[in-house]
Amino acid sequence: MAAPNPGPKGPRVGVFVCYCGKNIAGTVDVKKVAEAAAGLPGVVYATTHEYMCSDPGQELVKRAIREQRLTGVVVAACSPSMHEVTFRRAAQEAGLNPYLLEIANVREQCSWVHEGPAATDKAVRIVRAMVEKVKGNHPLTPVEIGHSRTCLVIGGGIAGIQAALDVADAGFDVILVERSPTIGGRMAQLSETFPTLDCSQCILTPKMVDASRHPKIRILAYSEVEEVTGFLGNYRVRIRRKPAYVIADKCNLCGECAKVCPVRVPNEFDQGLSERAAIYIPFPQAVPSSYTLDAKNCLGLVPLTCGECAKVCEAKAIDYDMQEEIVEEEVGAIIVATGYDLYPKEAMAEYGHGTVPDVIDGLEFERLLSASGPTKGQVRRPSDGKVPREVVFIQCSGSRDPELHKPYCSKICCMYTAKHALLYRHNVHDGKAYVFYIDIRAGGKDYEEFVNRAMEDDRILYLRGKVAKVFREEDKVMVWGVDTLTGKRIEIRADLVVLAQAMVPAEGTWDLARKLRIACGSEGFLKEAHPKLRPLEALSAGIFMAGAAQGPKDIPEAVAQASGAAAKAVGILSADKLVHSPEVAEVDEDLCSGCKLCAPQCPYGAITVDEVAHVNEILCESCGTCVAACPSGAMSLRNCQDEQVVRMVQAALAEG
């Protein structure tokens, strides 16, 4: 390999050590690091600055590049995930190829976790190793790539709908994939929404219709993402469309099929509080507007076994021979908005959930309150249909309980419980509501005021404390708890108990994240690239997230995030061109024996082998696994070559 920075004088590296105020200099002797760097072979310039990322700091780097005719730069500062881009841009502005600049991470991986002289010693080692790397780096030019102008949105709840509408309104095509038969998500199940109490469906369904009518949006309902390959700007997705056995364009929603269907199963849309037929529409305003035949519960898809629905369908919309379909699309960006589920009933045995019929969760209560629900908006309890006179609401059911359940706060339950108590009181004038809470978290615009409305109602009693036990006694539900403000034991003979169950990621979130090669946090919600500064992006470029899939969230927040994610996606879709890192694998054809060991190592199919191996620069994602597998040393990763790393190792360990 030719000398990386040829020229009579050899490498001329500059080292710039940042104080980062006290963040680095508080522990690491920054001056000493610069002095040590100045003595390294090939280093011609070393200095420090209070804040290297500031304009004057960057100016210092740029000036030194010009005046010292630097051939390489090491900036010893924070993690490269923070400012690598900043400094590489500065280098470029000063006429140095950006790939000749590297960041030595002496903050996150040194000053913030160590102390004393050992921290300075480690910082010197980190810098020394990075100087060796830079000396071996080659100037590179990013690879330009064409890209798809279509956006994939996964999940058709309010977040997915909003994101789809915003991307489409910006002029780009959207494919909206929803796994259930209709878009709308959880919001479609809600009765009225805090803090204004407008009817959920009334504000949601116009958006659903907008999405279905939008010329740029293609809704693939009853579909799931099977496989995702490719990379930023060029993702290839395989979408599996489950057969609905009803031709959507022909179905006229007459509903005769459901009437004759002999099957009755729990209706998911009503959280199991009502039944539906095997052929059904989740709710009348569903989009796409069509019935769906659920093959799992149908008696048999052959007319011989049943066939009742097809017999009565005048529109001839039912097609038992409909097949599963695989749709393949190329998309430039992906927005994941797969939403949430509630913590399962079985998990809350101490509250009798799942065993006592009159212990229900918040979504079930939403259905009881909803005019389109199983009781037509009359609050009636599941066991005997009686109107409950005393209702106990238990907040933090499964949330904020690191020992037994979920450690986190589900964020929206204080609000919807206040809503539930108020709506219950509107509904049952002489009813009495009790709310058990740990403390009230109502940190949103007009939220505190809303909770106060509930607290001021003289038939809603807020009890600070925890419920120990819930059990059935005759036709009542006994609630035992303690009021931690008075220290008194509380026993309530309730007619109905409503649990504000913890919000958890929708089933399948983890699997989907794997397909997308993005991360989930410990509780399974999608993990953002940076909790503060990149809250909508996944670590994989071109993939964004919105709504409750990223963490517990209410509608305003989910919508705001969705518009943000859409803006991010549009940034990619509208770009003239995208660039791909040039730090990819490359083959030395003279050394390659064509042994083919490398190709199967590549997860991206970027390597083909004839006489010798070839790497597709655009497909290569720079993992370097092929390099480690190559027995002849023919494969290398640009700017991460064996000789470079070996020198880095030596420099890291050297004494003095």
Next chain:
Amino acid sequence: MRGNGFEPKIVAFLCRWCAGAGADLAGTSRLSYPPNAVPIRVNCSGRVEPAWVVEAFRSGADGVLIGGCHPGDCHYVVGNYKTRRRIYLLQKVLAEVGVEPERVRLEWVSATEGARFARVMREFVEELRALGPLAMNQEEKALPPQGGVHA
């Protein structure tokens, strides 16, 4: 601080997506751990060559850590599986020449596991302190006795 005891020298190859990001998170969360390891960032643990590990031992390391993504979570899909296989083989070879296999440690640390990264570092340093200096280094080099990283 730690007296005059032996301080092992460690090279840590950390993948940028998981273990390296986890190490950054340990920093952001100010979770302290011993400073014995010098981190070297690689894109994927699958890039780590057994030869680098050998080189680290030859250059005076008492231990080598390789940090990658959890199985199934590799940013590059399967790079970490390849690493696991290679490192397993390497450990066998090293054992043949008298290097205790525990001196090469492969750990899966996710980007959210700052605390885990700090714990792994603490544990590894403890283990290497117990193991003592690598015999090979003692013989071949006239190192000041147990100079460690504080030399």
